[in-house]
Each structure stands twice: as C-alpha cells, then as structure tokens.
Amino acid sequence: MSTNGPEAKAELSSRRQALASIALMGSGAFLGSSNCMPANAALKDYLLPGQDEVIEVSMTLGSTDGKYVFQPNTLELTQGKIYKLKLNNPSTSTHYFTALEFASKIYTVLVLAGDPPAEVKGAISEVALKAGGSATWVLMPLKPGKYPLRCTVKGHTEGGMVGTIIVSKA
Secondary structure, eight states, X not given: OOSSSHHHHHXXXXXXXXXXXXXXXXXXXXXXXXXXXXXXXXXXXXXXXXXXXXXXXXXXXXXTTOOOOEEXXXXXXXXXXXEXXXXXXXXXXXXXXXXXXXXXXXXXXXXXXXXXXXXXXXXXXXXXXXXXXXXXXXXEEOSOEEEEEEOOSTTTTTTTOEEEEEEEOO
C-alpha cells in the first residue's frame, strides 16, 4: 500500500476524523479513568452523530460437537458505527479470533473479558477464547473492505475454521 496515494490519505483522514470525534464526545473521560461511569453504561458516549445505539453482533467460535467453525462465518459491519462484538466459545478447545488486516483498520474502544470483566485497551490483533470462554470487543471499523478471519490454533484453519469480515462504506 502506498503511503502517499489518495487511498492512504483518505484512510488517514477517516481515521483522524473518527478518533477526533471519539476524543471529543460525551463525558470527556475515556473508559477506565477513575472518574468515569462503568464501561457498559459509558458506551453511548462513544456514538457518532447518526447512530442512536451500540450495535450488538454475536459470533460463536467452535461448536459443542467439536467442529472448527465460526457461526456466522461472515460478519457484515459498516464503517464509522460502534459495535459490541460478543464472542463465545462453547467447545472444549481453545479458539482464536484472528483477523490481522481488520484489526489494523478499526478503533478499539475496549475489550471485556473474564468475570468480573477486565477491560483490555489499545491495539488488539486477536482474541483467544479458552473452552467455555467469552469476551466482548467494542470497536469501530474505520476502513471499508473484505477481511479474512481465521482461527490460528494449529490445524483449525486447515479444518475449516475461517470466515470473512465485510465492512461497507458509511
């Protein structure tokens, strides 16, 4: 990818606009600061104009009968919208949600994992879910495109644990 072409400039502009909008919204405090509301209650502070609610999307990694699958195997998202991606692993194996190209084209608001949930912040490139585990990834796609998804546990990609994330233009 060229760092000087129109696509690179448009991507940088979109990313800057999204990050600037997020930084200026709501209470003026980011999730995790000591004077901020609990994480789930504060999510509405991150919505951009034109979005009334955080959009919930769920995906299951693996299955109770041991199949290497993502259900659904395609996620369809829209650029600039905030999503709460709920990941669940009902199987007896560890599975990874790995979408490196996608991860570099999103803004992660937070990841909730564990009980009680711990907040994970910053750049996220993959999420590992142990057997029976779950996590919630709150994110905003910044760049339209079609991104590959796979489980990087040895043998799982080859066993068919692949999918696609499609981000459409706003």
